[in-house]
Amino acid sequence: MISQRPEMVAALAGSMRSSVSRRRLLQAAGISGTAAALAACGAGGGSASDPTQEPTTEETSAAETPKETAAETPTETGPEDLSDVEKVIAWSNWPLYIDYDDEEVGRPTLDAFSQQTGIEVTYNEDINDNNEFFAKVRTQLEQGQDIERDLVVLTDWMAGLWIRSGFAQKLDKANIPNIKNLVDEYYDVSFDPGREYSLPWQSGFGGLAYNVDLLESSLGVSEITTMDQLFDPELKGRITLLSEMQDTMGCMMAWQGADPSNFTDAEFENAIDKLTEIVSTGQVRQVTGNDYINALETGDIIACIGWSGDVFAMDGNYGFSLPESGGMLWSDNMLIPSTATHKKNAEAVMNYYYEPEIAAEVAAWVWYISPVKGAREAMEAIDPELVEVPWIFPTEKELTNSYVFMSLTPEQNEKYQRMFQQAIGL
Amino acid sequence: MPALIPTSTSEAPPQVAARKPRTGYLLLAPGMGWLAVFFAIPFVTLFITSLQVPTGASGVYAPGFDIANYGEALSQYGHLYIRSFIYAGLATLFALIIAYPLAYFIAFRGGQWKGLLLVLVIAPTFASFLLRTYAWRTILADEGPVTGFFNALGVLPEGRILSTSIAVVAGLTYNFLPFMILPLFASLDKLDPRLIEASNDLYASPVTTFRKVVWPLSLPGVVAGTLLTFIPASGDYINAQLLGSITTRMIGSAIQVNFIQFRDYPIASALSVMLMFIILIVVSIYIRRSGTEDLV
Numbered sequence: 001m002i003s004q005r006p007e008m009v010a011a012l013a014g015s016m017r018s019s020v021s022r023r024r025l026l027q028a029a030g031i032s033g034t035a036a037a038l039a040a041c042g043a044g045g046g047s048a049s050d051p052t053q054e055p056t057t058e059e060t061s062a063a064e065t066p067k068e069t070a071a072e073t074p075t076e077t078g079p080e081d082l083s084d085v086e087k088v089i090a091w092s093n094w095p096l097y098i099d100y101d102d103e104e105v106g107r108p109t110l111d112a113f114s115q116q117t118g119i120e121v122t123y124n125e126d127i128n129d130n131n132e133f134f135a136k137v138r139t140q141l142e143q144g145q146d147i148e149r150d151l152v153v154l155t156d157w158m159a160g161l162w163i164r165s166g167f168a169q170k171l172d173k174a175n176i177p178n179i180k181n182l183v184d185e186y187y188d189v190s191f192d193p194g195r196e197y198s199l200p201w202q203s204g205f206g207g208l209a210y211n212v213d214l215l216e217s218s219l220g221v222s223e224i225t226t227m228d229q230l231f232d233p234e235l236k237g238r239i240t241l242l243s244e245m246q247d248t249m250g251c252m253m254a255w256q257g258a259d260p261s262n263f264t265d266a267e268f269e270n271a272i273d274k275l276t277e278i279v280s281t282g283q284v285r286q287v288t289g290n291d292y293i294n295a296l297e298t299g300d301i302i303a304c305i306g307w308s309g310d311v312f313a314m315d316g317n318y319g320f321s322l323p324e325s326g327g328m329l330w331s332d333n334m335l336i337p338s339t340a341t342h343k344k345n346a347e348a349v350m351n352y353y354y355e356p357e358i359a360a361e362v363a364a365w366v367w368y369i370s371p372v373k374g375a376r377e378a379m380e381a382i383d384p385e386l387v388e389v390p391w392i393f394p395t396e397k398e399l400t401n402s403y404v405f406m407s408l409t410p411e412q413n414e415k416y417q418r419m420f421q422q423a424i425g426l
Numbered sequence: 427m428p429a430l431i432p433t434s435t436s437e438a439p440p441q442v443a444a445r446k447p448r449t450g451y452l453l454l455a456p457g458m459g460w461l462a463v464f465f466a467i468p469f470v471t472l473f474i475t476s477l478q479v480p481t482g483a484s485g486v487y488a489p490g491f492d493i494a495n496y497g498e499a500l501s502q503y504g505h506l507y508i509r510s511f512i513y514a515g516l517a518t519l520f521a522l523i524i525a526y527p528l529a530y531f532i533a534f535r536g537g538q539w540k541g542l543l544l545v546l547v548i549a550p551t552f553a554s555f556l557l558r559t560y561a562w563r564t565i566l567a568d569e570g571p572v573t574g575f576f577n578a579l580g581v582l583p584e585g586r587i588l589s590t591s592i593a594v595v596a597g598l599t600y601n602f603l604p605f606m607i608l609p610l611f612a613s614l615d616k617l618d619p620r621l622i623e624a625s626n627d628l629y630a631s632p633v634t635t636f637r638k639v640v641w642p643l644s645l646p647g648v649v650a651g652t653l654l655t656f657i658p659a660s661g662d663y664i665n666a667q668l669l670g671s672i673t674t675r676m677i678g679s680a681i682q683v684n685f686i687q688f689r690d691y692p693i694a695s696a697l698s699v700m701l702m703f704i705i706l707i708v709v710s711i712y713i714r715r716s717g718t719e720d721l722v
Contacts, residue, residue, distance in 0.1 A: 237589065286670075
């Protein structure tokens with residue numbers, strides 16, 4: 001394994017610049033600690049969102065949301081672990097969210113893992129949208145039927161929903177010694193204090209993305225840094241918002257002076273009213289998932305709310321900034337579904353990706369924030385330039401200006417999603 | 427010999443009479459079975475779901491008889507029905523206007539090229555529906571030549587084509603055009619050219635010939651074509667999603683978002699049942715008015 005590393009690194013260094021579009025449907029719910037604490041978001045910072053629910057154990061979480069788990073809640077032990085007999089694991093992740101080598105037609109770090117451990121990984125890029133993926137597997141999870149996945153990657157709020165609903169198995173940390181490399185701030189998140197069920201995969205920012213050339217010809221500026229600029233009538237019909245409610249509404253609420261990591265119904269409604277008003281003027285062209293990248297490239301849109309890593313990996317004259325009123329910080333988390341039958345193998349994967357060198361290789365390709373300690377140092381060896389990119393290794397400046405979206409109960413989530421959908425024409 | 431005939435015929439008819447219906451039903455069985463399994467049962471399930479009541483837990487509904495689901499669905503999404511039918515109606519109209527001359531040309535002037543021309547009509551459908559719709563996004567891009575041309579003429583109210591209702595109607599027209607052309611061609615191709623000659627011989631002008639001879643005889647094709655275009659177009663949401671904006675959403679989007687995202691199965695089912703019901707009414711009025719119920 002280690003002897004293969006140099007070739008792997010070399011291959012990666014060559015391919016990472018050519019990385020094109022990757023996944024981008026994400027949002028935030030729960031990195032407390034530094035990120036949100038530093039964010040000028042009122043007393044208590046990110047931990048202020050904790051009181052909404054503190055599912056320290058399966059029992060309390062079930063007690064707090066009885067409706068949600070009214071059906072037979074899968075236990076945290078899950079089904080029998082076949083890991084020792086079957087050296088396989090099925091993993092669901094978002095498209096283009098792991099290092100990929102065009103020339104070798106393979107995923108270098110993943111292939112190395114298989115060689116090292118003998119565990120064969122079936123890697124599925126079948127999560128395009130948190131809601132959509134959840135809708136696909138929810139009924140099976142509720143009925144305790146195997147969803148044929150041993151590892152899934154979900155955004156904070158969705159990960160929280162899974163944990164609270166009993167759809168995730170408790171991690172055996174003895175199998176994940178590298179958990180020591182988890183960056184401290186990620187440890188005590190509101191939806192999973194102490195990381196009993198989940199480990200972050202990557203993090204990133206939700207903020208303003210724009211086509212620099214078109215911005216110059218329309219607004220006469222080379223960057224936009226405020227929501228007011230995004231909603232400038234000059235850009236009418238040439239902007240898009242994200243279909244992920246948390247990112248769009250988080251930016252809207254911060255703009256309206258609310259704290260997206262700790263807000264009230266009234267504040268949310270106020271932001272919805274504002275959004276409805278903006279939509280009614282024809283300002284917003286579309287609400288998108290992945291497509292905003294293509295629209296930026298073709299020039300159909302001049303600016304939008306987008307995700308940091310995507311924009312930086314695009315070829316051409318594009319920019320990304322956090323709105324002055326505040327952007328969003330989210331992460332995606334690895335979880336073992338309650339029906340998974342290869343838990344130990346899944347834990348081996350988690351452990352493997354928490355090696356700093358491996359984490360750095362992934363970060364260098366996906367251009368998102370790695371939650372692994374030492375990834376920065378390891379990045380020096382891969383590409384020293386990338387160490388200076390604040391969107392991969394954020395500085396205090398970015399962190400103070402970004403919020404983590406408040407964790408929501410399933411009922412709250414549904415209510416807010418509905419209001420959001422209605423505001424955007426449904 | 428003559429004496430034998432009555433005996434044999436008197437024996438034969440009962441046999442035939444007994445066998446005929448049974449064979450008929452047997453032949454019908456696969457079709458009826460298909461209809462039962464893939465239409466009747468799902469429809470009944472859909473209808474029952476549309477009356478279910480929420481239990482409080484997300485995505486879980488109890489059997490009930492909650493007509494209010496329909497009221498709620500209608501009050502929230504009523505405007506989307508209207509928009510869907512307007513778009514689908516316009517698309518059907520445009521498709522008819524484009525398809526009729528084309529089908530006429532292929533049927534009467536196609537000659538030896540008939541087959542080839544028909545293949546050309548169908549050829550685009552070899553590529554995925556989704557892919558073709560995506561292609562239109564590139565063609566109609568804001569910075570592209572098509573939009574540039576129309577903007578130079580100054581005819582675009584919003585200064586763009588993509589993400590407007592124009593693009594949605596154009597997309598629907600394009601995507602369902604073959605379903606209009608083929609039935610039109612089929613009925614025009616059957617039309618005996620001697621009838622047109624006869625009409626001319628009787629001093630009818632070309633316009634009168636078309637109005638009195640060609641058009642009435644092609645009506646079955648017109649009816650079939652408009653139905654094949656209008657019905658799927660009203661339920662379509664891909665065009666509205668890919669070519670439209672958030673102000674051009676159609677009813678399909680509402681069904682999709684309620685079903686997939688909100689897991690509000692009763693509302694989604696109520697929306698679907700109403701869509702089917704409205705289409706049924708519209709179509710039956712239409713067929714009755716065109717007086718061709720025996721042809722569809």
